[in-house]
Amino acid sequence: SQQGEEDPQALSIQEGENATMNCSYKTSINNLQWYRQNSGRGLVHLILIRSNEREKHSGRLRVTLDTSKKSSSLLITASRAADTASYFCAPDSWGKLQFGAGTQVVVTP
């Protein structure tokens, strides 16, 4: 399965702290994407990193990709209460995304 697997399953931090979550996958990919899901809502695309990229930034988000280790990480800096959500990685091969179970992040004020 090409499904991404996130680690940890849950993360609890305080506002202002950084949150890091990891993703592993099994086969070659075209790109890897990260999504956020607020409770009861649809998924929102955060960032896409292509297989020939190693690092990408978007606002307070930093994503790394190591294709030799088949792994990626998502760093959220200076977290806010509004960052409370589930975060999913999704490896993309042949145009189809397969999602893992996600990392549930809780940011307390």
Place this chain on the structure above:
Amino acid sequence: NAGVTQTPKFQVLKTGQSMTLQCAQDMNHNSMYWYRQDPGMGLRLIYYSASEGTTDKGEVPNGYNVSRLNKREFSLRLESAAPSQTSVYFCASSEPRGIDYGSYTFGSGTRLTVV
């Protein structure tokens, strides 16, 4: 606002009933997808349509059918609902070419309960 619209938002069915979940996108995307999400799990792909006129099975297609009515619309049909199909269903679209190719836009979901 541009995006993916799903209807209905909530639905309760009795076992054996049928229904169609509707999805429409106004971004002129070629590809559309249906996923289901069960508690504590990620999204699992049911069916997808790479372009108008084509549909293919995903990871969990049993019990479902789809229709790509035109470029905008992609519907999901449950012919005989079962309690195991109780889930939240998400439609998504993507554009496989161009600068932004690869990222998906999701609808807000349909919460389906089969009793």
